[in-house]
Amino acid sequence: MADGLRIGNIELSSRFFIGTGLYPNPYVQMEAIRASGAQVLTFAIRRINLESTEDDSILQHVQNGQYTYLPNTSGARTADEAVRIARLARASGLSEWIKVEISANERTLLPDPIETLKATEILTKEGFTVLPYTSDDPILCKRLEEAGAAAVMPGAAPIGTGLGILNPYNLGLIVEDAQVPIIVDAGLGSVSDVAQAMELGVSGVLMNTPVAKARDPIGMAQAMRMGIEAGRLAYLAGRIDKKRYASASSGLDAFKLH
Amino acid sequence: MKLIINGLEQELGVLTIQEVVDHYGLTGKPVVVEADGVVLQAEQWAATSVHAAMKIELVHFVGGG
Numbered sequence: 001m002a003d004g005l006r007i008g009n010i011e012l013s014s015r016f017f018i019g020t021g022l023y024p025n026p027y028v029q030m031e032a033i034r035a036s037g038a039q040v041l042t043f044a045i046r047r048i049n050l051e052s053t054e055d056d057s058i059l060q061h062v063q064n065g066q067y068t069y070l071p072n073t074s075g076a077r078t079a080d081e082a083v084r085i086a087r088l089a090r091a092s093g094l095s096e097w098i099k100v101e102i103s104a105n106e107r108t109l110l111p112d113p114i115e116t117l118k119a120t121e122i123l124t125k126e127g128f129t130v131l132p133y134t135s136d137d138p139i140l141c142k143r144l145e146e147a148g149a150a151a152v153m154p155g156a157a158p159i160g161t162g163l164g165i166l167n168p169y170n171l172g173l174i175v176e177d178a179q180v181p182i183i184v185d186a187g188l189g190s191v192s193d194v195a196q197a198m199e200l201g202v203s204g205v206l207m208n209t210p211v212a213k214a215r216d217p218i219g220m221a222q223a224m225r226m227g228i229e230a231g232r233l234a235y236l237a238g239r240i241d242k243k244r245y246a247s248a249s250s251g252l253d254a255f256k257l258h
Numbered sequence: 259m260k261l262i263i264n265g266l267e268q269e270l271g272v273l274t275i276q277e278v279v280d281h282y283g284l285t286g287k288p289v290v291v292e293a294d295g296v297v298l299q300a301e302q303w304a305a306t307s308v309h310a311a312m313k314i315e316l317v318h319f320v321g322g323g
Contacts (some may be wrong), residue, residue: 019321019322019323020321020322020323021320021321021323022321022323023321042322042323043319043320043321043322044289044319044321044322045290045317045318045319045320046317046318047264047265047315047316048264048282048284048289048316048317048318050263050264050266050268050282050316057261066291069319071278071319072322072323074322074323084292084295088290088292088296088297088315088317089290089319091290091291091297091298091299092288092290092319093300094288094319103322133315185319186323206276206323207323208323238277
């Protein structure tokens with residue numbers, strides 16, 4: 001039975017969303033993306049450097065049509081700035097999808113919940129497929145869903161920290177209540193982190209740093225892919241309950257040899 | 259004509275947005291243009307005249323998460 005993921009009007013077979021920043025070089029980046037099996041790639045929007053307009057656009061390395069593009073609004077500090085970046089991204093003609101990312105604090109890069117909700121409301125009305133990056137607050141995640149988010153993306157921990165899931169309890173509550181896909185975005189570090197996220201029942205995972213900054217990004221991309229698949233299968237299969245004491249796995253006491 | 263492009267004052271001999279894009283060798287590349295706060299579709303570039311002190315943003319996609 002196919003276990004697909006639908007976001008907006010796109011059907012995905014991979015639950016891995018991968019970022020395109022921080023790789024050692026374009027070759028490693030492309031091979032890591034390939035190894036990840038990801039179908040959704042994230043990007044940022046920035047001013048072109050007029051001093052050197054050599055084609056440093058990330059898109060020159062990515063084959064058109066093969067991926068769904070998820071541009072982000074990183075750099076925005078307010079809803080208005082995020083809306084502006086989203087409109088610029090859409091004018092490229094490459095994607096109607098937008099990851100709302102609004103950080104007001106340089107040190108933590110934690111999302112501003114109020115501005116994020118505001119931007120999600122505006123962009124949904126403008127016809128974007130909106131995937132807001134948000135804090136792992138169950139009520140806020142629900143509010144973003146009600147505002148029209150196509151998927152909601154709570155962070156596991158601050159961006160780039162690799163701290164793993166700081167609040168698995170909250171993440172579990174978010175998943176329980178959600179009517180749209182929940183994608184864990186940011187803060188993951190290892191395969192065990194992604195497997196844990198998937199076991200909690202999230203629909204997918206968005207990662208950049210843990211792959212791009214691994215000693216071997218291509219190997220790590222493949223490992224993360226397998227971790228996501230394993231975690232998803234385990235979630236569907238249903239883990240055993242935890243017990244305080246041992247219970248023998250080799251049958252009835254009556255047949256013991258003593 | 260003096261234009262403000264990506265926050266920097268530039269003196270260019272151009273009449274339209276298309277000519278600004280051409281000037282920087284960006285034709286045919288995945289570039290997006292905003293002029294005085296309005297996002298322009300590529301089809302509008304040739305028909306959009308520039309004026310003195312116009313604020314133009316030339317942006318593109320870069321790596322990000």
